[in-house]
Amino acid sequence: MVKKRENQDFVLSLLQERKGDAMYDGGKIIPGLVIFVGLMTYPIWSGNAGTTPKPVKPTGHEKCVKHKEFMRTSHMVLLNEWRDEVVRDGNREQIHIGDKVYDKSLQNGCMHCHTSKKKFCDECHNYTAVKPYCWECHIQPKETI
Amino acid sequence: MDKKRRDFLKIAGLSAIAGVAAPTALNTLFKGEVIASDHGGGHGAEPQGQGHAKIEVPTGKRFGMVIDVNKFHRYEGLAEKCTNACHSIHNVPKFTDPKVELKWIWKEPYEHAFTEHSHYKKNDELHNMPFMVMCNHCDAAPCVRVCPTQATFKNKDGMVLMDFHRCIGCRFCMAACPYGSRSFNWSDPRGKDKDGKPLIAKENTKFPTRTRGVVEKCNFCAERIAVGQEPACVEACGATKAMIFGDLNDAHSEISQVLKKQYTIQRKPALGTKPSVFYII
Numbered sequence: 001m002v003k004k005r006e007n008q009d010f011v012l013s014l015l016q017e018r019k020g021d022a023m024y025d026g027g028k029i030i031p032g033l034v035i036f037v038g039l040m041t042y043p044i045w046s047g048n049a050g051t052t053p054k055p056v057k058p059t060g061h062e063k064c065v066k067h068k069e070f071m072r073t074s075h076m077v078l079l080n081e082w083r084d085e086v087v088r089d090g091n092r093e094q095i096h097i098g099d100k101v102y103d104k105s106l107q108n109g110c111m112h113c114h115t116s117k118k119k120f121c122d123e124c125h126n127y128t129a130v131k132p133y134c135w136e137c138h139i140q141p142k143e144t145i
Numbered sequence: 146m147d148k149k150r151r152d153f154l155k156i157a158g159l160s161a162i163a164g165v166a167a168p169t170a171l172n173t174l175f176k177g178e179v180i181a182s183d184h185g186g187g188h189g190a191e192p193q194g195q196g197h198a199k200i201e202v203p204t205g206k207r208f209g210m211v212i213d214v215n216k217f218h219r220y221e222g223l224a225e226k227c228t229n230a231c232h233s234i235h236n237v238p239k240f241t242d243p244k245v246e247l248k249w250i251w252k253e254p255y256e257h258a259f260t261e262h263s264h265y266k267k268n269d270e271l272h273n274m275p276f277m278v279m280c281n282h283c284d285a286a287p288c289v290r291v292c293p294t295q296a297t298f299k300n301k302d303g304m305v306l307m308d309f310h311r312c313i314g315c316r317f318c319m320a321a322c323p324y325g326s327r328s329f330n331w332s333d334p335r336g337k338d339k340d341g342k343p344l345i346a347k348e349n350t351k352f353p354t355r356t357r358g359v360v361e362k363c364n365f366c367a368e369r370i371a372v373g374q375e376p377a378c379v380e381a382c383g384a385t386k387a388m389i390f391g392d393l394n395d396a397h398s399e400i401s402q403v404l405k406k407q408y409t410i411q412r413k414p415a416l417g418t419k420p421s422v423f424y425i426i
Contacts, residue, residue: 087308090300092371108351136356137309139236139348 053123058113107138207303209393209421216387224252224275230381236354238334238344247328249363250279280326280363281420288318304365314358327362
């Protein structure tokens with residue numbers, strides 16, 4: 001009990017403005033903190049956040065079924081919609097982009113252009129540390145390497 | 146108008162009682178009528194078996210199948226051919242242990258397929274006949290009713306299908322299905338057997354596999370019907386016409402014509418599940 005009281009007094013004394021002896025070893029701690037924070041935030045202010053993922057784009061196909069920005073952030077939403085349409089409603093209407101036709105399917109659609117899971121899917125999924133369970137059932141294309 | 150407070154309170158009280166009681170009284174009367182007419186219409190506990198059901202006006206498609214057991218008996222190996230065609234197309238793993246095996250379509254003896262029928266003093270030939278059994282794609286499917294996640298559902302063409310993404314592996318459907326048409330993935334179907342051979346001999350890259358902890362069954366080849374193909378087993382039978390697939394609601398379809406001419410039986414009709422698979426014996 002006495003000890004607790006002492007602690008409280010100590011904290012209070014720290015909070016109160018005191019001249020001269022504001023902090024023990026302040027000369028070491030504050031520069032140390034500055035260096036520490038600087039090092040920790042290095043990737044942010046230096047603009048070098050490690051190797052950014054570079055998914056390999058398919059050759060021979062100019063356009064995806066949606067624009068790049070949408071696919072980058074919301075491809076999983078689209079896949080869920082396709083799943084419900086195809087599996088539950090039996091709506092297998094194909095998607096026409098230019099003169100090309102695409103099936104609403106991960107295994108039989110997406111992966112026909114994006115022929116490598118390793119070079120396309122895994123690039124970003126590993127970077128962002130997400131583990132989608134698509135491939136526990138869906139069969140990924142044979143990796144050529 | 147000289148109203149006393151006493152009179153005012155009496156009138157207010159009576160109005161309040163009338164206001165509360167009138168709708169209730171009317172409601173009771175109205176409901177009474179409905180119940181009376183309901184009895185007149187005859188929606189009681191009628192037998193729901195297909196043979197006794199009222200003639201329904203069919204809407205939309207209802208896919209069904211006729212299996213000619215005589216032909217399966219005559220053409221040796223046809224049953225295995227059908228099973229292999231189905232199982233290889235749908236990536237069904239081959240477990241040898243009957244406790245964990247997965248089956249979409251397989252053959253059973255008469256005693257197992259038709260447990261409700263009498264087996265006493267039946268002809269010898271019947272007992273040797275291979276009865277191809279699979280999901281009956283019932284019109285009143287109990288598996289659909291019990292599924293807590295709606296992973297099993299009935300599609301617009303009357304097929305009982307599964308959305309494997311949704312299956313949580315509770316196996317209520319397996320308990321509900323009176324035909325044992327459903328199998329559970331006790332272990333990873335992509336694994337290997339005791340001899341180190343893969344359980345799925347050759348993966349069909351057009352169709353997914355399943356994962357551990359989901360239930361699976363025959364899907365009437367919904368993915369093939371959608372692109373204008375016949376179910377895999379029907380295709381395997383080919384010209385033998387041992388299996389006929391088609392729309393039961395279309396009076397001009399081949400299957401309807403066959404059903405009109407031939408005597409057929411269904412599995413466990415008394416349960417009222419209204420199976421869509423018929424057998425010619």
